[in-house]
Structure formats: structure tokens, C-alpha cells
Amino acid sequence: MSKRKTTAATFSKQQFLQSAQSSGVEKDVLAVVLKDDTTYTKAEAKRLADHFKRKVL
Structure with missing residues (x-):
């Protein structure tokens, strides 16, 4: 049995902010919590957005 290593796609902050999959509020939160020079999986x-929302509310 062979092991396959799968890697999740990563996206930049700009890609998340331009995505049609996120609402306006979600994009606002992502704009605050994501760093410009880092890539993230969905x-x-x-997780970062949810953590921010729990912290603020």
C-alpha cells in the first residue's frame, strides 16, 4: 500500500479578498487577520477568522 501525500492549495491574502466565496463581512475579517506576505489554506x-470573531464578540 503506497502512501500519497496530498497538499492543500494555499492562497494569498489578496486571493481570499477577491474570492466570490466569501461574504463582505468575512472579507473584512480576513483583511484584518491575514498577513500580506503569507499564504494560507482555506x-x-x-480558523483565524473564527478565532478573531470569538475574540471580538
């Missing part, structure tokens, strides 16, 4: 970006 799961990482969601």
Missing part, C-alpha cells in the same frame, strides 16, 4: 484562514 482551513487556516477560516
Whole structure:
């Protein structure tokens, strides 16, 4: 049985902000929590946004 290593796609802050998959509010949160020079998976970006929302509310 061979092991396949799969890597999740990563995206820049700009790509998340231009995505049609996120609402306006979600994009505002991502603009605050994501760094310009870093790439993130969708799961990482969601986790950071969720953590920010819990912290603020």
C-alpha cells in the first residue's frame, strides 16, 4: 500500500479578498487577520477568522 501525500492549495491574502466565496463581512475579517506576505489554506484562514470573531464578540 503506497502512501500519497496530498497538499492543500494555499492562497494569498489578496486571493481570499477577491474570492466570490466569501461574504463582505468575512472579507473584512480576513483583511484584518491575514498577513500580506503569507499564504494560507482555506482551513487556516477560516480558523483565524473564527478565532478573531470569538475574540471580538
